[in-house]
Amino acid sequence: MRARVxxxxxxxxxxxxxxxxxxxxxxxxxxxxxxxxVGRLVELDVExxxxxxxxxxxxxxxxLVEDYEVQLLEGPVAGAP
Amino acid sequence: MRFGVLRFPGxxxxxxxxxxxxxxxxxxxxxxxxxxLQGVDAVIVPGGFSYGDYLRAGAIARxxxxxxxxxxxxxxxxxxxxxxxxxxxxxxxxxxxxALLPNANRRFTxxxxxxxxxxxxxxxxxACEPGETLSIPAKHESGRYYAPEAMLDELEDAxxxxxxxxxxxxxxxxxxxxxxVCNEAGNVFGLMPHPEHAVDALTxxxxxxxxxxxxxLSMRVAHA
Numbered sequence: 001m002r003a004r005v006x007x008x009x010x011x012x013x014x015x016x017x018x019x020x021x022x023x024x025x026x027x028x029x030x031x032x033x034x035x036x037x038v039g040r041l042v043e044l045d046v047e048x049x050x051x052x053x054x055x056x057x058x059x060x061x062x063x064l065v066e067d068y069e070v071q072l073l074e075g076p077v078a079g080a081p
Numbered sequence: 082m083r084f085g086v087l088r089f090p091g092x093x094x095x096x097x098x099x100x101x102x103x104x105x106x107x108x109x110x111x112x113x114x115x116x117x118l119q120g121v122d123a124v125i126v127p128g129g130f131s132y133g134d135y136l137r138a139g140a141i142a143r144x145x146x147x148x149x150x151x152x153x154x155x156x157x158x159x160x161x162x163x164x165x166x167x168x169x170x171x172x173x174x175x176x177x178x179x180a181l182l183p184n185a186n187r188r189f190t191x192x193x194x195x196x197x198x199x200x201x202x203x204x205x206x207x208a209c210e211p212g213e214t215l216s217i218p219a220k221h222e223s224g225r226y227y228a229p230e231a232m233l234d235e236l237e238d239a240x241x242x243x244x245x246x247x248x249x250x251x252x253x254x255x256x257x258x259x260x261x262v263c264n265e266a267g268n269v270f271g272l273m274p275h276p277e278h279a280v281d282a283l284t285x286x287x288x289x290x291x292x293x294x295x296x297x298l299s300m301r302v303a304h305a
Contacts, residue, residue, distance in 0.1 A: 013227065014254065016187040040136075059144070062137055062173070065180045065227060 001049045002073040007061045008039035039066075082106035082300040085121035087151070087167075089113045089142050094128035094277060098164065101277035104290060105297040113145045122300050123160035124151050126167030128221075128275060138181060138223045139169035148174060160204060160296055161269045165221055168261075168271030177264055177271045178236060179228035184221070185254025191220040193285065194274055195247040196260050200240050203263055204299035205270040208291045214247060215288040217274040219260075224273040226255035226262070233257055239265060244272055 009015045017038035025033045042060050046052060052070045061068040084102035088095045088110050095110060102108035102125060111118060113131075118124065131142035142148065148170070155161045155176050163171035171177040184190060194217060201211035209215070228236065233256060236242050244261035251258045253273070261272030276289030 013182065014185055014225070016183045016185060020187055059136070059140060062140070062180055064229075065182060 001046055003044055003046050003049060003052055004071040004073055005042040005044070005052070005056060005060050006039060006069040006071070007042065007056075008037060008067050008069075010065055010067055013065055082123065082297050083121045084108040084123050084125055084296075085111040085118055086125045086127055087111050087113060087147055088127075089129065089131035089145065091131045091133055092127050092129035092166070094164065094166075094275065095125075097275075098125045098127045098277040101280045101289065101293050104280060105293045106300075111147055113142070113147045116146050116150045118147075118150050118154055123162065123296055124154060126151070126161065126163040126170050127277075128165035128167060131166055131170060134166070134223075137169075137173070138166060139171075139173040142166075142170045143173040152176065155264075155269050158266065158268050160299065162205060162292070162296065163269070163271035164275055164277060165219075165224070165273055168273055169223065171269060171271045176269045177262055178232055178241070179226055179259075179262065181223050181273070182225040182227050183223045184225055184252070186252055189220070189222040190252050191218065192250075192252060193218045194250045194252075194260075196250070196274060197245045197247050198243070199245050200243045200263075203243055203267055203270065203295075205263065205292055205295050206243055207298050208294040215244075215276075215279075215291065216286040217276055217279045217289050219253075219274040221253070221273055224253040224255065226253075226257075226259040226273070228256065233259075236262060241265065243270060244274075 018036045022036035056068045099108045198209040198213045245258040263270040276292040279286040279289030
């Protein structure tokens with residue numbers, strides 16, 4: 001099973017990367033952008049999708065400072081170009 | 082007193098930590114793949130970029146074979162000092178409360194800092210006076226100490242906030258100016274600044290030596 005894990009800084013925690021991007025966009029002429037947050041995307045093939053939550057809590061995210069969201073995708077795509 | 086200094090792929094301050102510890106005792110290097118702590122009295126988790134800091138600083142190192150032994154050692158009351166990346170590893174391992182987030186200034190910053198000794202009676206600061214100022218350098222990109230408000234209150238009430246950045250020194254945006262914390266039992270301590278880089282007058286300050294002297298003193302007390 002192909003899975004995608006989205007990891008985000010928890011709401012309310014200072015996100016310097018998000019701020020940097022938010023400040024960079026107007027410099028390129030893109031206006032009206034706010035609330036930018038930068039997180040992490042982990043894609044993986046798993047044989048036991050039931051373990052994904054534990055994987056997130058133990059390694060893929062730090063639950064003290066990050067929220068995570070698991071998305072299950074179509075079958076394995078390992079070996080795909 | 083025998084110190085063991087961990088070496089991970091990507092560690093870079095283990096040699097200085099070994100040299101600093103050797104001023105107050107014996108010090109040897111412990112390889113990350115080895116589970117045997119070789120009977121040392123204290124473990125130092127050094128600075129650097131263990132396992133490339135992939136995922137999050139300290140996240141992978143925390144699961145290395147040597148850390149399994151260090152976690153057991155700490156739970157048994159052994160002294161563990163985490164410096165910079167080592168502090169991040171100890172937080173990831175759950176041996177210390179909180180987390181180290183990217184600096185608020187978004188930069189890798191290297192500065193000589195003034196730190197306030199908040200608690201002068203811990204195993205890691207007993208050679209210092211409470212309220213004393215230590216001049217120690219810091220160099221990191223993810224050193225912003227964070228814990229939820231309720232946890233910060235608990236840490237302060239329990240006397241676990243050991244070091245604070247003095248006014249104008251908190252460049253990384255650490256909550257409540259926290260530079261170093263210990264665990265509830267007081268045998269595990271982590272700090273972002275580098276005491277091992279401040280042990281020789283040649284480099285401007287010898288204040289960092291006090292941390293190592295404190296540990297040596299504590300070991301003598303523990304064995305007395």
